[in-house]
Structure formats: C-alpha cells, structure tokens
Amino acid sequence: MNNRWRQIKRLPIPVSKYFDLYFNEQPDPPCPVCGGKVWHRHYYDEHVGMVETVDECTECNYYETESYGDTRLEVGKWSAVYNYTTSDKEISQIRSEFVRQQIIEKERRKTERRKYYRKRG
Numbered sequence: 737m738n739n740r741w742r743q744i745k746r747l748p749i750p751v752s753k754y755f756d757l758y759f760n761e762q763p764d765p766p767c768p769v770c771g772g773k774v775w776h777r778h779y780y781d782e783h784v785g786m787v788e789t790v791d792e793c794t795e796c797n798y799y800e801t802e803s804y805g806d807t808r809l810e811v812g813k814w815s816a817v818y819n820y821t822t823s824d825k826e827i828s829q830i831r832s833e834f835v836r837q838q839i840i841e842k843e844r845r846k847t848e849r850r851k852y853y854r855k856r857g
C-alpha cells in the first residue's frame with residue numbers, strides 16, 4: 737500500500753468525494769503551505785446570512801475558519817483566534833504572523849521530506 741492511499745484513508749471525507757476534489761477542475765487557490773487542495777465550506781443561516789466559512793487543507797494542517805464572528809487560524813503547530821472585539825492593529829499582527837508561519841511550515845515540511853528520503857536511502 738503506497739503513501740498516497742494511506743493519506744486518502746486518513747481524510748475525514750468519503751473517498752469518492754476526495755477523488756472528485758482531486759481530479760475535477762480546481763478553481764480554488766491551492767494550499768499556501770503544501771500546494772495541496774484546500775477544501776472550502778460555507779454555511780448559511782436563513783436569517784443571519786453567511787455564518788461560517790471553513791478553508792481546510794486536505795493534506796497538511798493549514799486551516800482557517802470564521803464562525804459567528806470568531807476567526808481561527810491554524811498552520812502546523814501554530815494557531816490563533818480573534819473576533820470582532822480584537823482591534824484592527826492586533827488582527828493585522830495576527831494575519832502577518834499567520835503568513836509568516838505558513839512560510840516556516842513550508843520550509844519545515846521540505847526539510848522533513850529530505851530527511852525521509854535520506855532514511856529510505
């Protein structure tokens with residue numbers, strides 16, 4: 737059994753759905769960390785409108801969700817939360833840290849892959 741198949745089995749979505757995402761046209765931008773497919777979900781409330789959006793990478797820990805005014809950002813082992821009470825200045829600091837962490841995680845994954853191949857000979 738190869739790694740690709742193991743990855744598919746770990747996904748929290750049905751395999752058939754994964755193949756749809758993987759092989760169909762992908763108009764959404766790829767994951768900024770690993771270049772993988774980012775899974776977008778939106779939830780609507782008929783009274784409030786858009787109440788929740790989720791951007792989740794299917795291959796790494798890149799995760800961004802907005803739910804009733806709370807925003808949660810995750811990449812690798814880093815995570816942050818802010819909401820409508822957070823000042824604009826803090827939000828922009830968190831957002832720029834989020835981008836910085838994406839770059840760190842990208843580099844970390846590269847190094848890890850190199851180690852893996854070295855071990856396997």
Ligand SMILES: [Zn+2]
Pocket residue numbers: 767768769770771772793794795796797798
């Ligand atoms: Zn990713």
